Amino acid sequence: MIRVLLADDEALIRSGLAVLLRHEPGFEVVGSAADGLSAVRLAHEQRPDVVLMDVRMPGIDGIEATRRLVADPATASVRVLILTTFDHDANVFAALHAGASGFLPKDTEPDRLLEAIRVVAGGEALLAPRATRRLIEQFRRTTPPATPSVALDEALTPRELEVLPAIAAGLSNAEIADRFSISYATAKTHVSRLLTKLDVRDRAQLVIIAYEYGVVRPGAG
Incomplete structure (x- = not known):
């Protein structure tokens, strides 16, 4: 319920x-x-x-x-x-x-x-x-080009730095698993670790971080 x-x-x-x-x-x-x-x-x-x-x-x-x-x-x-x-x-x-x-x-x-x-x-x-x-x-209009944050580079693994922009692109856990040829459980684990390491409550907050720290550039891809 x-x-x-x-x-x-x-x-x-x-x-x-x-x-x-x-x-x-x-x-x-x-x-x-x-x-x-x-x-x-x-x-x-x-x-x-x-x-x-x-x-x-x-x-x-x-x-x-x-x-x-x-x-x-x-x-x-x-x-x-x-x-x-x-x-x-x-x-x-x-x-x-x-x-x-x-x-x-x-x-x-x-x-x-x-x-x-x-x-x-x-x-x-x-x-x-x-x-x-x-x-x-809005990011495209107001946010200047940025490079990935050094802090994020230090905090996250290479795979997590790949998964973060996938989340920002709106991919589900199943779609992330398919993109990176990993299991659904592994994809879910990566997302959970991102939430924990970046101290945020859900994917919406991860989207903000991805854009603000330049991991994703508006208009890219």
Whole structure:
């Protein structure tokens, strides 16, 4: 059972999401919040697996609420899936930096949303394709060419330095295994070690590191 907390300032949106989730096996709605502070409070009380978080809310917005949840050890394991009508570059980038595990527009089809919640609850990261494109375009416009970080070169093995850009390209564990002719278990181990060594919670954060440290260059490949 995946326990979900809904955070959106529009009552109609919250009600619609609640109806969708309550009629789908394997999901439980554990709370509903109309603002960021309430979302943080309810997350502490209910410890959901996933928070469906709007960006534009009164008090503190969804990005700040996400930042607070991720920074607090008591709620650090809670996964946040940003769900908003505002898919601008700044929101995508800010949400990922805050620690969100996924980002989807509100016009996402119900089946796609349900699968996204499952993916995020399972510890993976998820970005809508157009959000990923916008993120990469932002790096292309604003990030000057860089060379791989010396710190990363020292911290990671040669294979891990190969796997990191594959993750940034959106490859799954199975696809990474196929690309490098290794087993699925080995690919999963490489990803887990990257998360541990770079002290991040999921693939979304690895994508940011890959671009910021120049392991992947926007527009390359």
